[in-house]
Amino acid sequence: MSVTEARTHIDPVVLHEALAVANIPTLVPLLVQLTGDRKWTRPPYRPTRARGTDDHDDGGLPPVVQQEIRLAVEQAVLDWAAGAPVAMPAPTGRQLLELLELCVAEEVPEDFEAMTAEQMGFRPKPAPVPIAVGGEFHVVVIGAGISGMTASKYLRDIGIAHTVVEKNANVGGTWIENRYPGCGVDTPSHLYSLSFFPRAWSTYFGKRSELEEYLDGLATHFDLRRNIRFQTTAVAASWDDDAELWTVIVRDAAGAEEALTANVLISAVGQLNVPKIPQLEGMKQFKGPVFHSARWPDGLDLTGKRVAVIGTGASAMQIVPAIADVVGALDVYQRSPQWVSPNSNYFRPVDGRVHWLMDKVPFYRAWYRSKLAWAYNDRIHASLQKDPAWAYPERSLNAVNDAHRKFFTAYLMGELEGRPDLVEKALPSYPPFGKRMLLDNGWFAALKKPQVELITAGVAALTETGVVTVDGEERPADVVVLATGFEAHNPVRYQVTGIDGQVLQDLWGADDARAYLGITAPGFPNLFFMYGPNTNLGHGGSFIYLAESQINYIIDALQHMLREGISSLVCRPEVSDRYNQELDEAHQRMVWTHQGMDTWYRNSKGRVVTAMPWRVVDYWTMTRSVDLDDYVLRKNGRIVQRPESDGLPT
Template sequence: MTVISPTDPTHVVLPVTEVDRDELRAAVHAAEPGPLLMAMVHMTGDTSLVAEFRARLDAERGAVPPVPGRYPEAVAAEVRARAFALFEGGMVPKLTVPSDALFRRMAEVCVDDAVGEEFTAHLREMGGFEPARRHVPVTKVPPPGFKVIVIGAGMVGLNAGIKLAEADFDYQIFEERDDIGGTWSRNVYPGAAVDTPSHFYSYSFELNPNWSRYYPTGPEYLDYMRHVVDKYGLRSRIALSTKVLRCEWTEETRRWKVMVRAADGSAQVHEANAVITATGILNAASIPDIDGMDAFTGTVMHTAEWDPKADLTGRRVALLGTGCTAVQVAAELVDQVEALHVVFRQPHWIVPEPMVEAAVPEAVRWAMARIPYYQQWFRVKTYWYAGDKGWDRPRIDPEWSAAHLSVSPANDVVMRVCLNHLERTFPDRPDLRAALTPDFPPYAKRIVKDPGFLAALGRENVSVHRASFRRIEPDGVVTTEGEFLKADVIVFATGFKLEFLSFMDVVGRDGRKLANEWAGQDPRAHLGIMVPGFPNFFVTAGPNSAPNHGGGHNLVSEGHVHYVIECLQYLVENSWSAMEPKREVVEEYNRRVDEALDKTVWKHGGTATGYYRNASGRAWVSCPWRLVDYWTMLRAPRPEDYYFTETGQP
């Protein structure tokens, strides 16, 4: 049975006319009732179901607040029974494109929550119901010779290639590594996984019904990206093992010269009308400079430079770090090694998330693949509770924070969940609870979802040390607390150096260097994307664009790519050759960014250390806006914010 053609984007939903009753029964029983109910609305076209179940949910709620998004059992059972009866005869949608008003009402019942009007178009796109709506009129095609260079073949670079091709722009992708995938081709350490739910952490135009886990492993996510490359025909446009060394704007031609070191080692110069950087900000491994490193007789690895041939079975391992990567490595290695010494300067707030290690049942995958619109609505619900529902948690309530470690009631809820997780895991180990309890509020550093890390720390072969490495000996390490830890292997789970293009030489108009513009670890850009003096130079994952309150990098990256395409189309429609933001516009935008961030833990995070703040304490990574607000800002450029250059006139 074919549900979706492998050549179609996944918003193209086809009818299912033949159904195996046993498979359907299992799928309906395992399915989430909210998305299942919405699939029923699509199949029948009966919009009265929305009002009927809105009333049922309200009536069943009673005086006890429900678990967010969880239907009362009686309502869930009714949805499943009616869905099976309806679907066993086949599934032919009668309602394919609900109006915005109806879609919003459907979304509210699906997630069992109020959904603001501003979310309607946002959820339609992010849920995978439709492609991004074009805002700049499309009446012209790009002129011959108009070319775009994309730097990087990770999540953003592949997205850029797909959308450039759809908009008829000629493009070339340069990738320094010998494979696509960015983070997920580089990070092959044991336990490497995505900490955003699978069914949301994918392109909105290329949903995947076949995730094997609710949070994908690194290898599975890389397989997904390779599928995308093959489906959309990107391989011929990607030059692997090609490092971009320099980008220089040429005023006479109004084009960028992009100098690369090709796979054969030769130096080459390419020209382009526009450049899109898709390099991310966490690229170079951060390896601490510790005395005695060269004297160590065992194996030393950083998690970003992991040797997949390394066998740690029966070895004694000293692991430095306790962030997202460290917890994955520790949970994965604990059953293999003889001894695991976990050493860290600061703990993170660790939340329990049972779904991190949970497999997606076959019946659920059947529902995703075969019940039309089910996976789109499942994605809406997943995103709803992983996105802007968490926007208030990093924001400071001055009255509350004056008397608490947490900064607001919402922030305190997260802290209590984490503390309860520690208490349940180590009821008889006050020493471990103390060592693992941060002295700063949640979200000041990245929240960690527990993949089994706390349980691993309670094992007999694991020791916990609130310290760092002072010195490395030939057969182990000495901590800053003076302890000697005998080790055969040292693993640095110490993250990356945060680099906003500091590794690349970028020269704009009048010889202006981006390194100078962004000196002092203080990068600024309009919408996190464009910089004055650098025409047609588009930065993705730029300063203050990370959704650190929730959501996922995939959402922001799609928004950035959409904005770039809209900018390029605006140039084509108006016969301009180049655009760059006005400096006063950039300054005003960043004034508002700083003003908003000043009310968050990202700026006032207490003793928290990490990459969210630069050397002077400015929050330079986090985006202060709700995801829906930032997405709305990225629908199309405002011409009054830019200077434009006419074609043929520098």
């Protein structure tokens, strides 16, 4: 809702009550915007810096100062509702950066200005213009999760005919496949949202059921289902270089196969959808249920059961606290410990008054979301760089990273006070953020329960009635949960054949996927990936930011094709090679190549193949528009050189 549309909908009593629960760091910049009074940018009104990623609702200010700010906002909003002009309706440049720095209480690099201005609506976002497309141009999208539906919405916006192929019976991707107890996001709900589709979230960190509801609502709101073929699996895709078309073989629920023809193929299958199943001796002999966390059986009753959870990553960390009070005994098998961060908002419900602020108070949602974006997306990126002169490289990367280590260590010690045995098992030896930081959702409290045991010996096998560790101990179990992650190193599971019969999977091998910008690969014209190689956010934040950047890039490419009569474009090998060399070099300077830990971000040769080394703002900049000089272009089969280009092959 625009600021002008909201003017007549402000109830003074409701406003006063809502401001009592408002976030102070969010209120201060919007107060400056509304009034233009710069006194609010100076002490004693400047919020302090938040510790960690908490919302810091009081801004670190005394109650009397908070109340002065709330009352000033109340008057400013009432004046605005009565018709007073906004002093700074669309701040940009240094003015915007100063307001953002006021909000987050720290310096923000200048290169964040353009992205922030666009995302807050202060600078118009380049809008794709609908194109009169002939009936023969068609796009096939594989997957109807977040990425695939975002692609469908953008394609619809510019009038491009398309078909979405989805293997499940409904939209939602990972959020309909992962149904284990405690399943949810570790990114704040208001950030884990598409910019064009906000929601009144019930909790600050959404649980699976609400995320499924959000994505179901996305499909309904934009009428996306009419383009989706459900319970249809992509089997193979092959490029016809003479016709400059993709043929996509799909299989329906009955097993019948069909060939779809497309000018462009968008693969939006994601990285985290194929369970990684360890090959343990005796799995077939185990008499009870044994299953991957992403295949949790419906109706499973764990009451009084002896349960073994193998793994201590993100899924296990959500499962264990959720079932600890139900089971009779719970063994948690840990390969390596995880760094865990506190967050007081993890289970906190969103007050209805906050929803009102988001909907009615000008700029509140925009500033709150920008504050979250800074805290979760790029704030810690600089601290993940290796300092060659750092004296303690075995435990941390640099002075700031070492301070993070001390903070998280102190938190762990406090949570596990009185349990030195657990401290010894649970305290990591590698640098913080070496694996994705996990949020404490009751993990440490669960580990201290008498019926829970953390076991650091690896799992060697299963017997009919239990689990055998590598040191030979057999422990009884009625149920075994494999919280062992996903096959993330090859993000395309159907065979893709490109120019001259090149098979994408052969080029990538089992675990070495590469793509230019994570979006396209040499030898495979008119093929685009969403959530492709090296686009996982290892340093934190919301992938949805990247999904919108990726589809922006893809739509720009399609618009060039249609306007300029380009029948195919394919990334030049030297462009992709240079990009991936720079990517690998960047990773060598970062935490995920630290040898003190194992991480699923790395492949069997130690190359980081899933995580992105760039900041979100860097990737946003890289994907603002397509540089056609990065591609070999063809028109009706003939390689062409654009007039403004100085080097495409002819």
